[in-house]
Amino acid sequence: MSDVTTDEPGGLAEGHAPKEPLPLASFDDPHLQPLAKQPARAEGVVGILLLLGLLGFAAYGAVYWVGGQPQVEGISLGVGLFCFGFGLSAWGKYLLPQGPFMEKRHKLASSDDERAAMAAAIVERGGMMVKRRSFLGGILGIGGAVMGVVLAFPLLRSLGPVPAKTFDVTNWHKGSRLVDNLGRPVHVADLEVGGSLTVFPEGYTSEEAMAVDQTILIRVAGPDVDVVTEPSRATWGPDGYLAFSKVCTHAGCPVGLFQHQTLQLLCPCHQSLFNVGQGRPATNVFGPAPRPLPQLPLYVDESGFLRSQAGYDQPIGPGFWERTTT
Amino acid sequence: MSTSSSSSSSSSSSTTTGSLSRRRSTPVDSGLGWLDDRLGVAKGGRIFMDKIFPDHWSFLLGEIALYSFVVLLATGVFLTLYFVPSAAQTVYHGVYKPLDGVKMSEAYASSVNISFAVRSGLVIRQMHHWAADVFIGSIAVHMCRIFFTGAFRKPRELNWIVGVSLLFLAIVNGFLGYSLPDDLISGTGIRIAYSILLSIPLVGSYLATLVFGGVFPGDGSIIPRFFILHVLILPAIIAGLIGAHLFMLVRQKHTQFPGHGRTEDNVVGSPMFPTFMAKTTGFLFMVTGVLWALGGLAQINPIWQFGPYVPYKISYAVQPDWYMGWLDGAMRIMPSWEFAGFGHTIPFMVFLPGVLFPGLTSILFIFWPFIEQKLTGDRAEHHLLDRPRDRPRRTAVGAAFLAFYFMLFCASSTDVLANFFQVSLNVVLWTFRFVVFIVPIIVGLFTYRICLDMTGVSHVGKRKRAVLIVRSATGEYTTVDTEARPGDGHHELEPMLVPGFIEGLDGDGAEGGEPGVRRVVRRP
Structure with missing residues (x-):
């Protein structure tokens, strides 16, 4: 220890506050007294809390040991942890020196000289690196940029396929037989008026295909009634049946609810409402959906099973940039 | 020995030296010494341990x-x-x-x-x-x-x-x-x-x-x-x-x-x-x-x-x-x-x-x-915080934003609300389309007004103390301040630097007392 520091007691003070001795306090300084008015009583309370914590831990261990039960586990360990923590906090608050203590705030900013020195180090010493070396700097910059681009290939492009035309197509084609989720074909006599069923094109049972192809089949009238949702779709609704894409044109949720009294389809996610039935081509009448649900043209084959006349005449589901206007 | 609440910098340096030299060496001293020789942790470590956290x-x-x-x-x-x-x-x-x-x-x-x-x-x-x-x-x-x-x-x-x-x-x-x-x-x-x-x-x-x-x-x-x-x-x-x-x-x-x-x-x-x-x-x-x-x-x-x-x-x-x-x-x-x-x-x-x-x-x-x-x-x-009421404009803006996001939050249950209150979904949705913008404006204006009205109130950083109303035998009413709650005196002491050393812990001059137990009369 140098002579200089021995003059400053402790010699450790410089970090705390330069040129000041380490602060010293007498043990009966009021700052060092506990906050509690009756420390003995506070100590008792803390003791009880810590013991309760211990009991809670033990109780949890016992409950676990005999097989466990979520509620009892929750209450035993929960109460145990809480009491244990409360005891420790109370110990800190009521039995440790009450203070108030303080420390000084030192200026965060460096001196002007130090700032200038750092700026100079960056600009001048750093400048020496690129001065008259702009060619190297250029290569370094271009190289870094190219590296960034090529590293993005595996990070992005490897993730999956680019969309291509996949948004436009479903597996519904001319003559596709309508089947339910278990693959059973739908007969014209299967649904009562007011009934509904989710259908898929026969032969496509994977979850991926079902997510896109899902179609809601509803029956709004009895046999021999062709339901015409709009004049150009005169033959699309044979025997009171109508079929619409079940993928909401808003955010893609399944339009799951058919309200047969009001003849409306409702999407439970964001409450888009579509009018269906005679002269009602699933028009969006309420909520955030921007377009009607695409309609699937149906026909009844000679054995009485429902089939599609063709696929959807437009991309199903929510909008996207490449979607052409229809 | 000073029992005053002034900062310890008034203590003489000779006392400090004495306290340091009289400190009994503990196992912690030797362990810390070993570590400090290698990593130099004592100074920074103590500064960290002295770090002050305000209470609120x-x-x-x-x-x-x-x-x-x-x-x-x-x-x-x-x-x-x-x-x-x-x-x-x-x-x-x-x-x-x-x-x-x-x-x-x-x-x-x-x-x-x-x-x-x-x-x-x-x-x-x-x-x-x-x-x-x-x-x-x-x-x-x-x-x-x-x-x-x-x-x-x-x-x-x-x-x-x-x-x-x-x-x-x-x-x-x-x-x-x-x-x-x-x-x-x-x-x-x-x-x-x-x-x-x-x-x-x-x-x-x-x-x-x-x-x-x-x-x-x-x-x-x-x-x-x-x-x-x-x-x-x-x-x-x-x-x-x-x-x-x-x-x-x-x-x-x-x-x-x-x-x-x-x-x-x-x-x-x-x-x-x-x-x-x-x-x-x-x-x-x-x-x-x-x-x-x-x-x-x-x-x-x-x-x-x-x-x-x-x-x-x-x-x-x-x-x-x-x-x-x-x-x-x-x-x-x-x-x-x-x-x-x-x-x-x-x-x-x-x-x-x-x-x-x-x-x-x-x-x-x-x-x-x-x-x-x-x-x-x-x-x-x-470094000193504002009371929200003292910044009525900021507080009003904040309250309005909270109201805006809270209204949007409520709007995510339109279906449940319509069901619960037995009103049409249509009505609920259109109500929210307006309410989301109207309520924040009202909340903001109200908050601003309330802040202005409250700005005059003092008692910054003071804990409320209950007041007893006492009726005397003659029917006269007087108010009496209740006893200070724990912590009330705490704020009335002058803050001091965290002491590096506590004197008298080893019994010298402590009259056999145990620190943290002996009560010292506080200033009112």
Whole structure:
């Protein structure tokens, strides 16, 4: 220890506050007294809390040991942890020196000289690196940029396929037989008026295909009634049946609810409402959906099973940039 | 021996030297000496132990967030031991009989297994979910405290930005987390997230198919991708940002409310060691205890009731977790505006509430300190906090924003509200389309007015003391101040530097007393 520091007691003070001795306090300084008015009583309370914590831990261990039960586990360990923590906090608050203590705030900013020195180090010493070396700097910059681009290939492009035309197509084609989720074909006599069923094109049972192809089949009238949702779709609704894409044109949720009294389809996610039935081509009448649900043209084959006349005449589901206007 | 409350710098240096030389060497001295010879820890370590943390209940909000994160990490590690992040289909034959024989993904099956077949698994799974809710909630409330007291002002703008980033990362990670079990409700949420990605002009369809590995539901890679984001990448970023958050807090020192002895140049409170450490460690246990109790007692996200995700199935009352409510509400009340033309479509009714709105929100939050500097012209350093009423304009703006997001949150339950109040969904929706903008204006104006009315009230930083009204035998009423509560005297002492040495502990001059027990008469 140098002579200089021995003059400053402790010699450790410089970090705390330069040129000041380490602060010293007498043990009966009021700052060092506990906050509690009756420390003995506070100590008792803390003791009880810590013991309760211990009991809670033990109780949890016992409950676990005999097989466990979520509620009892929750209450035993929960109460145990809480009491244990409360005891420790109370110990800190009521039995440790009450203070108030303080420390000084030192200026965060460096001196002007130090700032200038750092700026100079960056600009001048750093400048020496690129001065008259702009060619190297250029290569370094271009190289870094190219590296960034090529590293993005595996990070992005490897993730999956680019969309291509996949948004436009479903597996519904001319003559596709309508089947339910278990693959059973739908007969014209299967649904009562007011009934509904989710259908898929026969032969496509994977979850991926079902997510896109899902179609809601509803029956709004009895046999021999062709339901015409709009004049150009005169033959699309044979025997009171109508079929619409079940993928909401808003955010893609399944339009799951058919309200047969009001003849409306409702999407439970964001409450888009579509009018269906005679002269009602699933028009969006309420909520955030921007377009009607695409309609699937149906026909009844000679054995009485429902089939599609063709696929959807437009991309199903929510909008996207490449979607052409229809 | 001085019993005065003045700062110890008045103590003579000879006393200090004497105290140092008379200190008995303890095992700690030798151990510390060994370490200090090699790492030089004594000086910095002691300064750290002397670090002052101001006391105020509202400073605990950030601690709740921190400790919820600790719980999230611990419970999350437990869950990863049993969760299978796979969309591969399997048929369930576990202990939960109602789902026996049902086809489902490995992710869903393993989540059901954690709930029923792993001992304490249900408690820890629910605790994890509760901890996430408490984490995000306490961040939000902590952020309100920072906002309304002006703690984001210079020099703390950077820490505000880190905090805002933490809020949004926490929300994103919460969404990823509750999507993992692949139940019917979370699967629907993923479906909506896909549509939101899809709605982005130019790149949307590329982004959606790349992220999902194909057209929704993709090639089954979304679950493992969400998983690695949820358990590794985002937690690592969040942990790093929390580290930066705390580093800046330590470097800049905590703000404090104005009060006796508190200035812009000091911090008044309890020292790090042992007072603050005891209190805050206890608080860690308390937060953990509450979360554990919630995990055991309060059912949350009972995935086994929802069933596995099937793309063509949907249930009634599909709501996301509460912290996504403001976005879902915005999605619901948005008019059906889709722009189409020139061979392209912009699904604005999804793009605005799903992408632009949260984007603008985060930008506004991040830049708020600078916006306020611009508006007020106040570029000075501040370490003393504002009372919200003293800054009526900021408080009014904050209250209006809270009202706005709260109204959006309420709008995410239009269907439930319509059902509950037996009114038409149409009425509820149109009401919200107006209310979302009207209520914040009213709230802002009211808050401004109330602040102005309250500005005159004093008692800054003083605890209220009850007043007894006493009736004498003659019927005369007098008021008597009640006895000071513990802690009242605390504020009346002049703050002192944390003593490096405490004199008299070894019995010399202590008259056999035990420190911390002998009472000293306080000044009134």
